[in-house]
Amino acid sequence: MTSIMTNTAAMGALQTLRSINSQMETTQDRISSGLRVGSAADNAAYWSIATTMRSDNKALSTVEDALGLGAAKTDVAYTAMENSKDVVDEIKKKLVAASEPGVDKSKIQKEIKELQSQLVSIAKSASFSGENWIYNDTNNTAATKSIVGSFNRDAQGNVSLTTLQFDTNKSSLIQVDSTGTNVTNGTGLLSSNMEYKLATNGATVTAGYSVLTMDITNMTMGALAEAISGVDATLLQMTDAAADLGALNSRVELQQNFVRDLSDSIEKGVGRLVDADMNEESTRLKALQTQQQLGIQALTIANTNSQNILSLFR
Structure with missing residues (x-):
């Protein structure tokens, strides 16, 4: 039945065209954003997971920066320790040279004093971002340092941080008090009393001086031997x-x-969950554009049918 009051064909064609336009809008949004799930309305579960994981990934980026900072601190401390070890090696060589008969110990002491000053200079310079793991004073005491190592989330959603820890008492070379005086009874390797073992019975004996303060000018041969053992x-x-x-x-x-x-x-x-397949979306867009053109053609035909009724009354 043909009716001029209700154009059923046009209504059907219009409904189909609206559906095609809606699909085209969705496809165009995916192509422009690159996301298949761009909001919770697209897929609430995937959107929620992706949002949480993106947030965690930002935290991991911060952890990576923290690790870079920690690496810089350990690099500086290690470099200072290696250079200090070379200087102490030189002091040991000077002590061996001073043990030769007839050597002017006062001249060798001058060289040792310069090496001692170099040790202090190296230790004071081994600072990064306000921390010095080699030189300790009242404002920078030796302690356990923590480096943020990882960001964790368990199955219940609880978050935590993994830290790498290092006790700088192990790496402390020089410790000074509030007056800048070496703490000879501390744990600083250079400022604490030197320890050496007697070859006779293996007993530990503590000398009354440190690598930084020893003066060999008036040392006897026995004292020099003890100093070499201590160094x-x-x-x-x-x-x-x-x-x-x-x-x-x-x-x-x-x-x-x-x-x-x-x-x-x-x-x-996250990309596997929410990213759009651009090959698939571009193919779908081409198909929808074709369907849209056909839908417009169908709607045009449906609207023309009612006008054709006029020819029946001529």
């Missing part, structure tokens, strides 16, 4: 401290690489 013991402790710093530096570097890879993996995972 050698200090070198062994410095080697251990350098090994600890090197191990921490390696751990920080490994953690940096892990955090960087983890961040990339999270980003890829």
Whole structure:
């Protein structure tokens, strides 16, 4: 039945055209944003997961920066420790030279004094971002330092931080009090009393001076031998401290690489959930454009049918 009051064909064509236009709008949004799930309305579950993981990834980016800062601190401390060890090695050589008969110890002492000043200079310079793991005073005491290593989220959604810790008492070379005087009974490797072992019975004996304060000008041959043993013991402790710093530096570097890879993996995972397949969307857009043209043609035909009724009355 043909009616001029109700154009059923036009209504059907218009409804189809509206559906096509709605799909085209969705497809165009995906193409322009690159996202298949751009809001909670698209897919609430995937949008919620993606939003949380993006937030966690930003936290991981901050962790990576913190690890970079920690790596810089350990690098500076390790470099200072290595250079200080070389200087103490030189002091040991001077002590051996001073043990030769007929040597002017006062001249060698002048060289040792310059090396002692160099040790202080190295230690004071080993500072990064206000922290010095080598030189300690009342404003920068030796303590356990923490480096943020990772950001964690458990199955219940609770978040936590993993930290890498290092006790700077192990790497402290020089400790001074409020007056700037070396703390000889502290744990600073250079400012504390030197320790050495007697070859006869292995007993530990403490000398009354440190690497930084010793003066060999009037030392006897026996005292020089004791000083060499003390400096050698200090070198062994410095080697251990350098090994600890090197191990921490390696751990920080490994953690940096892990955090960087983890961040990339999270980003890829989020992309699989919400990113649009541009090949698929472009193909769909072409199909919808064709359907739109056909829908417009169908609506035109449906509207023309009612006008054709006029020809029946001519």
